[in-house]
Amino acid sequence: MRPLPLNAHRIDVTFYARPTAIVARELIGKALLHQVGPLWVGGWIVETEAYLDKGDPASHSFRGQTPSNTSMFGDPGTLYVYPIHAKYCMNAVTQNPGEGAAVLIRAIEPVWGIDEMRRRRGFDELRRLTRGPAMLCQALGIDRRDDARCLLSDEGLGVFQAHDSPTRPVASTRRIGISKAKHRKLRFVDADSKFLSRSF
DNA sequence: TAAACGATCTGCT
DNA sequence: GCAGATCGTTTAT
Numbered sequence: 049m050r051p052l053p054l055n056a057h058r059i060d061v062t063f064y065a066r067p068t069a070i071v072a073r074e075l076i077g078k079a080l081l082h083q084v085g086p087l088w089v090g091g092w093i094v095e096t097e098a099y100l101d102k103g104d105p106a107s108h109s110f111r112g113q114t115p116s117n118t119s120m121f122g123d124p125g126t127l128y129v130y131p132i133h134a135k136y137c138m139n140a141v142t143q144n145p146g147e148g149a150a151v152l153i154r155a156i157e158p159v160w161g162i163d164e165m166r167r168r169r170g171f172d173e174l175r176r177l178t179r180g181p182a183m184l185c186q187a188l189g190i191d192r193r194d195d196a197r198c199l200l201s202d203e204g205l206g207v208f209q210a211h212d213s214p215t216r217p218v219a220s221t222r223r224i225g226i227s228k229a230k231h232r233k234l235r236f237v238d239a240d241s242k243f244l245s246r247s248f
Numbered sequence: 249t250a251a252a253c254g255a256t257c258t259g260c261t
Numbered sequence: 262g263c264a265g266a267t268c269g270t271t272t273a274t
Contacts, residue, residue, distance in 0.1 A: 097255070099255070106255070107255090108255080111271095114270085114271085115270090116269080116270060116271090130255085130269095130270095131268075131269050131270080132254060132255065132256060132268095132269085133254065133256045133257075133266085133267060133268075133269095134256085134257095134266080134267040134268045134269075135256060135257075135267085135268090137255060137256085139255090152255060154255085180256070180257070181255070181256075182255095182256050182257065183256090183257075192269095223255070224255075224256095225254085225255055225256070226254090226255060227254085245256095
């Protein structure tokens with residue numbers, strides 16, 4: 049594996065195998081990295097949403113397992129990529145195998161491979177590269193083919209804790225773009241970030 | 249096989 | 262802030 053672009057260690061299964069809202073909150077400030085060819089692309093996670101296994105009608109797992117949401121029911125630390133409005137969004141599976149809970153990664157602060165992200169997005173403006181779940185996937189080069197990859201062992205993809213990373217101020221808000229369970233505060237943001245999909 | 253829907257994005261006002 | 266584009270998945274006929 050090519051050396052990481054920062055001094056950091058990979059998040060392991062014990063991090064993901066916990067209640068989803070906690071994982072979503074603690075993913076704020078972690079580094080998301082994807083290796084494309086010889087290059088790492090990614091940045092700091094600044095916005096996430098929790099989608100629960102039980103009692104959450106906004107969650108893809110609410111009506112049980114189907115061919116298209118199978119990876120959401122996989123092991124904690126599995127990547128779940130799903131198509132929406134002709135685009136893709138990426139999640140990290142949480143809790144226990146078979147439960148169907150995950151964290152949607154909605155926005156990052158672009159840090160590594162910025163020119164590659166600009167090229168994939170067709171925009172130069174930093175603010176428009178990764179401020180939304182589908183923009184993020186396009187910038188990182190994540191699509192349907194990446195569904196079910198393992199964030200724990202895949203050498204070219206993972207979430208990392210930087211050794212010198214400052215603590216981020218985390219705020220919780222209502223989730224974006226859903227029609228059910230709107231009131232639940234399961235969106236988590238870095239309160240100081242300029243790279244959120246929406247202000248809070 | 250047809251129709252409706254959606255964890256979205258963009259451009260324009 | 263709003264309308265329209267866009268296409269895979271799900272649900273209805």
